[in-house]
Amino acid sequence: xxxxxxxxxxxxxxxxxxxxxxxxxxxxxxxxxxxxxxxxxxxxxxxxxxxxxxxxxxxxxxxxxxxxxxxxxxxxxxxxxxxxxxxxxxxxxxxxxxxxxxxxxxxxxxxxxxxxxxxxxxxxxxxxxxxxxxxxxxxxxxxx
Numbered sequence: 001x002x003x004x005x006x007x008x009x010x011x012x013x014x015x016x017x018x019x020x021x022x023x024x025x026x027x028x029x030x031x032x033x034x035x036x037x038x039x040x041x042x043x044x045x046x047x048x049x050x051x052x053x054x055x056x057x058x059x060x061x062x063x064x065x066x067x068x069x070x071x072x073x074x075x076x077x078x079x080x081x082x083x084x085x086x087x088x089x090x091x092x093x094x095x096x097x098x099x100x101x102x103x104x105x106x107x108x109x110x111x112x113x114x115x116x117x118x119x120x121x122x123x124x125x126x127x128x129x130x131x132x133x134x135x136x137x138x139x140x141x142x143x144x
Contacts, residue, residue: 045092049122052091059129075104
């Protein structure tokens with residue numbers, strides 16, 4: 001008992017009790033920042049104000065605008081989360097990759113020579129297309 005009184009009890013009295021994490025200001029500031037970032041992310045990804053609704057296409061002569069718009073809408077629809085049957089999609093202007101839209105259009109339509117895609121906030125995509133111009137015609141058959 002004497003060892004305990006002389007060596008351990010004085011050390012126990014010098015130890016400070018730890019402050020609860022809920023009483024620390026850094027916990028509350030960090031939590032508030034995390035909540036604000038989460039709300040901003042949700043607003044930017046799922047808000048109807050930032051969903052692509054207007055697609056302006058120019059420069060197309062051989063391809064129909066409606067067909068091009070369908071392809072651009074399917075390329076702009078981004079999967080956010082997928083878990084079995086639960087799939088969350090978004091057409092947010094912030095998630096659309098202009099390079100993916102360009103490559104999809106060029107792969108799908110060989111008549112397109114080049115594509116320029118620009119995002120305009122809050123919900124508009126502008127697509128400028130340059131189509132290939134034929135410079136020769138091939139006719140199969142006999143010359144008789």
